[in-house]
Amino acid sequence: MKATLSFLGQRAVILHRPGETTDRLVRQCVLLGFRAEARWQPLRADEDADIVLVDADEGWDGILPWTPAEKPAPLVALLASEAPGRIAWALDQGADALIAKPITASAVYPALVMATRRHAETRQFNERIRRLEERVRLRPLVHAAVRTFMAADGCGENEAYGCLRREAMQKRLTLEQAAASILASPRRQAG
Amino acid sequence: MTVLRLGILFSTSGDYGALGRDCRDGAMTAIEDLRGACSVGIEPVAGDPAASSERYIELARRMIQEGGCRHVIGTVTSQARKDVIPVIEKRDAQLWYVCPYEGFEANPNVIYTGTCPNQHLLPLFEHMLPAYGRRVYLAGANYIWGWEMNRLAREVVTEAGGEIVGERCLPIGDTDVDRIVAEVAARQPDFILSNMLGPSSHAFLRAMRELGRRDPAFRPERCPVVSCDLTECELPEIGLGVADGQLAAASYFDSLDTLANRALKAQVAARFGSDRRVSSYFATSYATVRLCAEAVSRCGTDDPIKVRSALAGLMAPSPLGPLRIDPATNHANLPFLLGRISGPDFVILQSRPAAVADPYLIRRRTAVQPASAQPQLRIVS
Numbered sequence: 001m002k003a004t005l006s007f008l009g010q011r012a013v014i015l016h017r018p019g020e021t022t023d024r025l026v027r028q029c030v031l032l033g034f035r036a037e038a039r040w041q042p043l044r045a046d047e048d049a050d051i052v053l054v055d056a057d058e059g060w061d062g063i064l065p066w067t068p069a070e071k072p073a074p075l076v077a078l079l080a081s082e083a084p085g086r087i088a089w090a091l092d093q094g095a096d097a098l099i100a101k102p103i104t105a106s107a108v109y110p111a112l113v114m115a116t117r118r119h120a121e122t123r124q125f126n127e128r129i130r131r132l133e134e135r136v137r138l139r140p141l142v143h144a145a146v147r148t149f150m151a152a153d154g155c156g157e158n159e160a161y162g163c164l165r166r167e168a169m170q171k172r173l174t175l176e177q178a179a180a181s182i183l184a185s186p187r188r189q190a191g
Numbered sequence: 192m193t194v195l196r197l198g199i200l201f202s203t204s205g206d207y208g209a210l211g212r213d214c215r216d217g218a219m220t221a222i223e224d225l226r227g228a229c230s231v232g233i234e235p236v237a238g239d240p241a242a243s244s245e246r247y248i249e250l251a252r253r254m255i256q257e258g259g260c261r262h263v264i265g266t267v268t269s270q271a272r273k274d275v276i277p278v279i280e281k282r283d284a285q286l287w288y289v290c291p292y293e294g295f296e297a298n299p300n301v302i303y304t305g306t307c308p309n310q311h312l313l314p315l316f317e318h319m320l321p322a323y324g325r326r327v328y329l330a331g332a333n334y335i336w337g338w339e340m341n342r343l344a345r346e347v348v349t350e351a352g353g354e355i356v357g358e359r360c361l362p363i364g365d366t367d368v369d370r371i372v373a374e375v376a377a378r379q380p381d382f383i384l385s386n387m388l389g390p391s392s393h394a395f396l397r398a399m400r401e402l403g404r405r406d407p408a409f410r411p412e413r414c415p416v417v418s419c420d421l422t423e424c425e426l427p428e429i430g431l432g433v434a435d436g437q438l439a440a441a442s443y444f445d446s447l448d449t450l451a452n453r454a455l456k457a458q459v460a461a462r463f464g465s466d467r468r469v470s471s472y473f474a475t476s477y478a479t480v481r482l483c484a485e486a487v488s489r490c491g492t493d494d495p496i497k498v499r500s501a502l503a504g505l506m507a508p509s510p511l512g513p514l515r516i517d518p519a520t521n522h523a524n525l526p527f528l529l530g531r532i533s534g535p536d537f538v539i540l541q542s543r544p545a546a547v548a549d550p551y552l553i554r555r556r557t558a559v560q561p562a563s564a565q566p567q568l569r570i571v572s
Contacts, residue, residue, distance in 0.1 A: 003346060008553045024299070031297050031520055033553035104280065105298045106273075109551065 005113055008033035010050035012112075013043060015063055016078055017055070021103055025053060025078075028108035049073050051112060056090040057081050057101070068094030069126070074119035076111050078103075096122070138176035145179035195487045196234045197222070197480070198254035200265030200275070205242030206364040206389040210472050211267050213424040214289055217469075217476030218264055220455075220462060225481065231488045233480070236260050242363075244274045251278045261285060261493050264479060268388075269293060269335045276301065285495035287483060289475040291419055291441070293339035294550045300495070302502070303522040304479045304514070306442050308343055309549040311419040314527040315440040316347050318541060319417060324381025325353025330371050330395065331386035333360035340386040340419065343552075356380045361387060366394035372402055379408065383416045392421060396434045411436025411531075422470035426535050434532045442525040443471040443511045444537040452510045468535050469510070478509035482516075512545055522548030 012034040014025050022038035029036035034051070043052060045065035054063060056077040066072065077090035080101035090098065096115035099107050142164070149160035168178035199218050201211035215237065222233045236258035240246035247266065254260040255278065263279065264287040266272040272288055279286045279300050286301045294307035319327075327348050331337025337360045345355050356378040359371050368391065375383060387395055396416060403410040417438040423445050426434065445456070445468040452469075455477065459469050483498070485507050490497040503518040515524045524545040530537025549555070 004343070004552055004555070006551075006553045006555065027299065028297070032551050104277075105300075106276070106296065109295065 005116065006033055007050070007112070010034050011048060012036040012051045012053065013047070013049040014038035015043060015052065015054045015059065016040060017058070021078065021101055024103040024105065025099075025108065028103075028105055029112075032109060032112065051076065051115065053078055053099070054090075054093065054095075056086050056093075056095070056098075059089065059093070061089075064093055068092065071119070074112075074115035076115045094122075135174075135176055138180070141179040141183060142175055145182045148182060193231045193487055193491055193493065194234060195231050195262065195484060195493050196236060196258060196260045197483070198251065198258060198260035198263030198265065199235050199237040200240065200247065200250055200254065200263050202242045202247075202267050202271065203239045207242065207267055209389070209424045209428060210290070210420075210422075210470075211239075213422070213470045213472040214265070214267065214476040216463070217289075217473035218480045220458060220473075221477045221480035221484075223462070224458065224477075225484050229484055229488060231484045233484060240271070242268075242271075244271065247271045247274050248278055251275045255279075255282045255284050261495055262287065262483060262487075262498070264289065264476065264483070266290075272301075273335075283495060285498065287479050289479050290472060293336050293343070294552065295339070297520045297522065297550045299499075299521065301521060302479075302483075302499075302516060303520075303548065303550070304475050304482070304516075304525075305523075306419070306440075306525050306527075307522060307548050307550050308340075309552060309555065310442065310525050310527055310546055311440045312340060312343055313347065313555065314543060314546075315417060315419065315529065316344065316351075318529060319382055319438075320348070320351050320353060323415065325351055326356050326379075326381045327353060328356055328375055328378065328380035328383045329358040329386075330383060331358075331360040332388045332391060333362045333365075336388075336420075337386040340384070344384050361391045363388055364390055366390050368395045368398050371395060372398045375399075375414075376402060376406070376409065380414065382414060385416050385418045386420065388420065389425070392418070393425065393429045396429050396437060399437075400433050411438075421532075422472060423468035423535060423537065424470040424472060426468070426532065431534050435534065437532050438540075439530050439532070439537065441471040441528055441530060441537075443469075443474040444528055444530045444539055445469045446530070446536050446539055447510070447528070449510070449512070451508055451512075455510045466535075471511075474510045478507070478511055478514055481509065482507045482514055515545075517547055520548055520550055522550055524548065 012029045014022055016022050017040045026036045026038055042063045043065055051074045053076040056079040071094045074096045075094055077095035077098045078101055079098055096118035097111040099111045145164050146160045149163050168175050201214040203211040203215050222235055236254050238250040240250050254263055262285045266275050267290055269292050276298055288301055288303050290305040291311055292305055329341040329344055331341045341358055348355055357374045399416055415438050419440045421439045459467055486498045486501040487493050490501040502516045507514045512526055524547050526545045527543040528539055529541040530539050
């Protein structure tokens with residue numbers, strides 16, 4: 001079961017021309033516990049924002065100081081238009097959820113919860129992909145370490161792989177790190 | 192004189208008709224009460240949607256468009272409220288919602304004078320978990336009220352180190368409670384939270400009475416049924432005495448001994464006879480109409496935007512105590528009362544002063560402490 005989210009004390013930045021849209025968004029964000037700021041100025045890279053809401057109707061490249069891949073906070077697109085170009089812009093920014101304009105009060109909380117979850121999941125996925133890519137990249141090291149064991153101990157491949165795994169477990173290293181350390185060790189190299 | 196055309200939109204027939212009739216009667220009593228005694232002339236436009244979503248929407252539209260109402264007091268269930276809100280928003284009208292609900296809403300076009308979970312469920316469980324135990328059974332009506340109340344109860348109980356021993360929802364109107372009762376009998380919870388409405392709730396309380404007769408472990412003093420929606424208005428229908436000993440949370444009970452409540456009860460006795468009990472639905476609806484009239488009177492118009500700003504500074508006396516609307520959330524500050532059913536009445540066991548509503552529960556983390564600080568250790572040999 002997922003616990004009820006509380007946004008108490010978090011900071012929401014709303015990048016949109018001031019008006020009824022921002023008034024409604026600020027009201028709902030404050031109700032949810034956010035400190036909310038609305039303005040029609042780009043987000044600065046040094047700003048702390050726990051969630052960002054951006055006007056996808058008029059937003060431009062560069063209004064957000066990051067690329068979608070390194071997006072540090074959940075992003076919600078605010079959209080009245082149905083134009084494919086604007087939908088694509090919102091997607092290209094890495095929007096995690098969308099609120100249709102004109103804003104109805106009941107649309108805000110669901111979008112913010114969904115964006116928060118989506119963003120967290122995306123980060124977890126990205127981190128997992130990064131780790132897997134790292135392992136794939138270091139796969140030749142594992143092969144080399146296995147061959148080293150085979151040569152040193154005169155054993156078969158399965159046994160050598162088992163030795164490497166045991167060594168990794170004992171030293172609390174990943175298989176790849178253990179392989180790298182074995183290959184760097186002069187004794188093993190000499191053997 | 193300022194005229195306030197007020198839509199009165201409660202489902203007074205159908206499965207939860209008793210609740211709607213109390214809401215309607217409360218509103219009409221306030222209107223009678225204010226006739227000639229207030230600078231606002233209230234002209235009610237009433238309609239009974241008979242628990243149908245389509246009728247709710249159609250009647251709300253007609254009240255606003257044809258009846259000239261800019262204010263509507265009404266809807267009983269959250270489903271109906273959510274059906275009506277788009278109609279209200281579209282025409283910039285104002286809905287006054289008087290029933291307890293599950294929270295997670297704060298619409299600028301709605302004034303909420305019913306309680307939300309930090310005003311009913313959380314204080315109720317703060318009392319129940321230490322007093323009765325942490326093994327809880329959840330029974331609900333199969334719609335948003337039952338689902339969300341059960342979800343929140345599960346969260347609270349789990350956080351307190353307790354256990355939900357069973358959970359079932361029945362469609363509104365369904366009285367086939369045998370399976371729920373059998374589960375209760377088998378799993379022996381410390382208490383039961385019932386979020387069922389009308390006939391389901393009545394059938395369940397009658398069945399629990401029978402179960403308690405067969406096995407004293409299920410009598411209300413050992414294993415009570417608690418609720419956040421059961422009031423005086425349903426006790427005659429259940430059968431007086433049948434639900435004696437069961438518990439309910441509310442912002443008001445008829446037995447409240449205050450000056451304002453004695454005045455209301457005298458009025459109700461004169462209008463409906465001395466047997467009539469006042470429920471929180473009745474009293475809240477009554478207080479809400481008076482609050483609305485006071486706000487309209489202060490700004491000299493029924494323009495909802497002006498009425499909302501007039502409300503911000505208002506503290507109106509009422510049978511529920513001084514009524515104030517928090518301008519941030521549009522929700523009323525409301526007291527918590529815990530009552531035990533006794534005949535046609537609730538004996539008030541506990542009361543807490545009016546609390547600010549926290550509809551999105553952003554301040555909940557510190558609200559409920561574990562029932563027991565002692566670890567559950569046993570010596571095993």
